[in-house]
Amino acid sequence: MSNQMFHTSKSFDQDLTETTDLFLEMGALAGQQVAQAMHALIEGDMHLAHQVVEQDSAVNQLEVLIDERILLLVAKRQPAARDLRYVMAVSKGVVDIERIGDEAAKIAHMAQQVAADNSGTYSYHEVQHLSNQVRLMLHSALAAFEHLQVERAFDVMRSDGNVDFEYQSAMRALMTYVMEDPRQVSHVINLMWILRALERIGDHARNIAELVIYISSGTDVRHSDFETVQQAIDASKIG
Template sequence: MSLKNPMLAHHISSQFNEDLQEVNTKFMSLGGLLEQQVADAIHALLDANITLALEVQEKENIVNRFETEIDESLTIILARRHPAAIDLRMVIAMSKANTDLERIGDESNKIASIAKELCEADGSTRGFMEARHIGNQVRVMLHEALDAFARLDAEQALRVLRADADTDREYQSATRTLMTYMIEDPRKISQVIQVLWVLRSLERIGDHARNIAEQVIYIVKGFDVRHTSIDEVEQKIHRID
């Protein structure tokens, strides 16, 4: 997936356009790989598929290698090209988003590991409905965040921020439900705790997708919206200079 926003093409000098396009292609490839990792980890859990869980774990090294190569490329761009304005924001944002992608890989690996343990234990599937629901939400969030990054679409990035708030509420509700179930049936505590860890990883994946969306807004609008309420972010995006 290449950079699609004409505003970016207008601001990028021809001297390092090729370098940035190359690292962007690798960044988007990593994003696509992690979309699949998240989906596979969730399916491994829901379908009790040990083989799929192992495949997710085996790809962790590929994710780590991508992250390292992207970081190295961005460092070279900074050293050689000395970008400014939107070019510099693009490099900084991609570096931060690259870290979020690697951490999404870590969370996917955790889910796959738990899926493998639950498959081997042949235990209760209590909480899987919540995992399916929240899993679908964060998969969409990640896809939308990466698409917003590719197109530099601040409005779509804002929608990801709103979706993350919804996911947080769903996560809190699911956690309360499962805690109640453990109290009612202590025999299932071990299995349900594992599912709670899955839900936690899914919630963290949603947070990382939000972080990527925040970087899109930083590139396009030039301001940092971390630790800012969604209403304030919307006001800044729509403010007429």
């Protein structure tokens, strides 16, 4: 946990650090799921795709464990002000990470169908490019959370616009492909679901980044324009 967080109680500090470590472990595991699901798609590896689906239970178990620890933290320590914001941010972030794991499992399911179909000739360049972008977003969001780096978190938020643009571009490319060869419609539909899952992963990474700014500034920047976010960041630096 960032050295920017200081507490009068060493036991509270230890409990919070351990909970944060579990949160980051959960995030890393979900990120690994996404990477493996994409590898399974590109390589047509049905066995790996099955493993990704099975791994989702490990993410779910970490979610339950973290939720339990958060309840104990709130009940026993009754944190106030910034400590409470931090605890609540972890609680919200856990939901986003669990959903990232779910999206990775969806990609793995689609990868199995694509491999079983084995009739598509579409290049995965666009899908792979979007995957690289959202995985970088997730990595940066988790790093920003670990070190409470508001500027890095803001960069993640801004990069979500690029992901949305790439998502729309890839969808248009797929539509062009299926119009040229209608026999590939089922193959393309599977890839569209994969693109949608990747776009959602980017949204969840942005949510985690927004929580970093919330911890530091006390301002909920969800659904805010970038000017408002920058004002919240500037205010947190003054405070």
